[in-house]
Amino acid sequence: MSPIIFAVEPFGGSVRDHNPNLPLVFWDDAAVTRGDGVFETLLLRDGRICNLDRHVSRFLASAKLLDLPEPNIDGWLKATIMAAEKWRSHTTDDASCVWMYTRGRETTGIPSAWLTIRPLSPTALHQRAHGVAVMTSPRGYHIDPPETTEAVPWLVVGAKTLNYAANMAALRWARAHGFDDVIYTNGDIVLEGATSTVITVRGKKIRTPTAGGDILPGTTQAALFEYATEQKWRCKEKQLVLDDLFRADSVWLVSSVRIAARVTRINDQELPAPANEAEIRELIEAALTSNLTNHP
Amino acid sequence: MSPIIFAVEPFGGSVRDHNPNLPLVFWDDAAVTRGDGVFETLLLRDGRICNLDRHVSRFLASAKLLDLPEPNIDGWLKATIMAAEKWRSHTTDDASCVWMYTRGRETTGIPSAWLTIRPLSPTALHQRAHGVAVMTSPRGYHIDPPETTEAVPWLVVGAKTLNYAANMAALRWARAHGFDDVIYTNGDIVLEGATSTVITVRGKKIRTPTAGGDILPGTTQAALFEYATEQKWRCKEKQLVLDDLFRADSVWLVSSVRIAARVTRINDQELPAPANEAEIRELIEAALTSNLTNHP
The missing domain is CATH 3.20.10.10 (D-amino Acid Aminotransferase, subunit A, domain 2)
Incomplete structure (x- = not known):
C-alpha cells in the first residue's frame, strides 16, 4: 500500500493530494534547514483516528511553544478525513498518520503543512x-x-x-x-x-x-x-x-x-x-x- | 540573483542542477522528519570558497558523529566548483554556500546531499x-x-x-x-x-x-x-x-x-x-x- 500524502493550506482552503514519488519540500523550508517545526503521529484504526482530542491539544501546544501561527484544526481534520477515506478504500490495516507543520520557506514566510498516512513498519x-x-x-x-x-x-x-x-x-x-x-x-x-x-x-x-x-x-x-x-x-x-x-x-x-x-x-x-x-x-x-x- | 541548487550523488557520480522553484526533498527524508543530518555554511567571495579546509574537516567530523556514511569530498568539491562558476557568471557579490547531507529517505536508505548558493541576507x-x-x-x-x-x-x-x-x-x-x-x-x-x-x-x-x-x-x-x-x-x-x-x-x-x-x-x-x-x-x-x- 503506497503512502498517502495530503498537502494542507496552513490558513485554511484547499487540500492537495500529493504523489509520494515526487519531492514535496523546498530547499529553504525551515524543517529541512533548521528542524524548525512540529509534528504529531496518530494511529488510524478501522479508518478512524484514535485519541484525536489529545493529539489536537498537544499539536496546538507544540505550535504555540514554537511561536508558529495557530494551526487551523478544522482544515487539518478535513484533510485527515479525506486521507483516511482514501486509505480505507484500499485496506482496513492499522496505519500511521503524521501531521507535519513547519515554519515554512524562508523566501515566503508561510508555514508548510502536510499529512501522511502509511502502513505500520514490520518492526513496530x-x-x-x-x-x-x-x-x-x-x-x-x-x-x-x-x-x-x-x-x-x-x-x-x-x-x-x-x-x-x-x-x-x-x-x-x-x-x-x-x-x-x-x-x-x-x-x-x-x-x-x-x-x-x-x-x-x-x-x-x-x-x-x-x-x-x-x-x-x-x-x-x-x-x-x-x-x-x-x-x-x-x-x-x-x-x-x-x-x-x-x-x-x-x-x-x-x-x-x-x-x-x-x-x-x-x-x-x-x-x-x-x-x-x-x-x-x-x-x-x-x-x-x-x-x-x-x-x- | 536566484539561488543555485545542485543535487549531489552521495557516493560520487553526477551533479544535477535543480530548479529552486521546484520542491527538492521527499516527504520521508530524515532531514524533514527528524532533523537527522548535518550541514556546513561557507562563504563564497570573488567566486572562491573561503576557509575550505576547516569546513571540510568539520563536515567530515559532523557526519562521523552522526554515523552517516563518509561524505565523498571530491564529489562535493566538484559540485561546489560547478555551482560557484555558475554564480560567478552572474555576479561577484559575496554569497552563502550551504552543504546539506542527510540520512536520506526512509524508503531508500540512501543519504540525500545537495548544496545551495544564495545572496547574503540584507540583515547579515x-x-x-x-x-x-x-x-x-x-x-x-x-x-x-x-x-x-x-x-x-x-x-x-x-x-x-x-x-x-x-x-x-x-x-x-x-x-x-x-x-x-x-x-x-x-x-x-x-x-x-x-x-x-x-x-x-x-x-x-x-x-x-x-x-x-x-x-x-x-x-x-x-x-x-x-x-x-x-x-x-x-x-x-x-x-x-x-x-x-x-x-x-x-x-x-x-x-x-x-x-x-x-x-x-x-x-x-x-x-x-x-x-x-x-x-x-x-x-x-x-x-x-x-x-x-x-x-x-
Whole structure:
C-alpha cells in the first residue's frame, strides 16, 4: 500500500493530494534547514483516528511553544478525513498518520503543512507482538528546571519538534548493542523511552513517571489512565526509580502507533511475561479505541 | 540573483542542477522528519570558497558523529566548483554556500546531499557594517561533561546538525526584545553566540572561549587565530566570564558568512567602538581570504 500524502493550506482552503514519488519540500523550508517545526503521529484504526482530542491539544501546544501561527484544526481534520477515506478504500490495516507543520520557506514566510498516512513498519508490528529489550541510559544532557535562574522562557522542551537527531542516535546505539529501544534515566530516576512513555503495572496499580521537564506528556498514557481508572485500576503519575521497574509485574512502552510494547529485558535482566499480559494489552488498546465513534 | 541548487550523488557520480522553484526533498527524508543530518555554511567571495579546509574537516567530523556514511569530498568539491562558476557568471557579490547531507529517505536508505548558493541576507550585510546588540542568556540546558557517569557516547554535540529549533527560538526571543543576537552564558561563563563564536580583543590579545562540551569549534575563529598569530597578535582559547567582555576593547561575533559583527551593546550596556575597529575587521576578513588561491 503506497503512502498517502495530503498537502494542507496552513490558513485554511484547499487540500492537495500529493504523489509520494515526487519531492514535496523546498530547499529553504525551515524543517529541512533548521528542524524548525512540529509534528504529531496518530494511529488510524478501522479508518478512524484514535485519541484525536489529545493529539489536537498537544499539536496546538507544540505550535504555540514554537511561536508558529495557530494551526487551523478544522482544515487539518478535513484533510485527515479525506486521507483516511482514501486509505480505507484500499485496506482496513492499522496505519500511521503524521501531521507535519513547519515554519515554512524562508523566501515566503508561510508555514508548510502536510499529512501522511502509511502502513505500520514490520518492526513496530513485531515489537507490539513480541515486546522489546531495552537499554537504560542517561540522556547526556539536563534541562534546567523552571525554578532555576538558568531556565529560559523560549526553550521548546515539551513541544514535539523535529529535533530528534539525538533520539535517533540513541536508538542506533541501542540496536548496535543488541537492544530494541532505550529508557532514559537520570541517575536512578526513570524518565521515558526514546519515542514512548514508560508504564508499570503491579497488581491493580498503574504508574508512569510524572511528565514535565524532560519528560514529554504522553497521549497514549493519558488515554490509558482515563480509561483504566473507569475500569477500576488505580492510576498515578509519580517519580519512578529503576527498582520500581524490576519490582513491577510488567513494564510497557506506550506510544501512538506501536501502542504498547512489553519490556522483556532491561539491560541484562529478563522480565518474564506476567499472567495478565493479554489483559493489559487489551486494556491499552481499548483505551485508544473506546470512543472512536466520535472521531473522523 | 536566484539561488543555485545542485543535487549531489552521495557516493560520487553526477551533479544535477535543480530548479529552486521546484520542491527538492521527499516527504520521508530524515532531514524533514527528524532533523537527522548535518550541514556546513561557507562563504563564497570573488567566486572562491573561503576557509575550505576547516569546513571540510568539520563536515567530515559532523557526519562521523552522526554515523552517516563518509561524505565523498571530491564529489562535493566538484559540485561546489560547478555551482560557484555558475554564480560567478552572474555576479561577484559575496554569497552563502550551504552543504546539506542527510540520512536520506526512509524508503531508500540512501543519504540525500545537495548544496545551495544564495545572496547574503540584507540583515547579515547590515550587521556586518553596523554591529549587533546582544542579549546574554543561559541555554536552558546543560550537556553532561565526558568525565561524568551521565555522559553518553552517541550524543551529537559538536556536530553541526539540523537541530537548530532552540537556537532559532532564542533569536526570535531576542529580536522581540530589541536585540539582534544572543550570547549564551552558563552563570558568568561566556559560551558562544546562537550561530557564531565570541571573540574579544584587548590590546594585542585576542581571546575566545575554549571549545568543546556545549561550545562548537568555530571555523572562522580558527582561521583568525592562525592568521592573526602570524601577524604578531597573541591569540588564546581560555574560559571567559562576562566581565572579560566589558573589559575588552571590542567584542565580536564571528561566523562564516556574516564574518564579523561587532557587539555594540550587551543587555543594557553600550560597548563604544574601539579606535582600531576597521583594523580588526580587516584582520578577520584577511584571515578568511589570505589563501584563496588554493581554493575552488
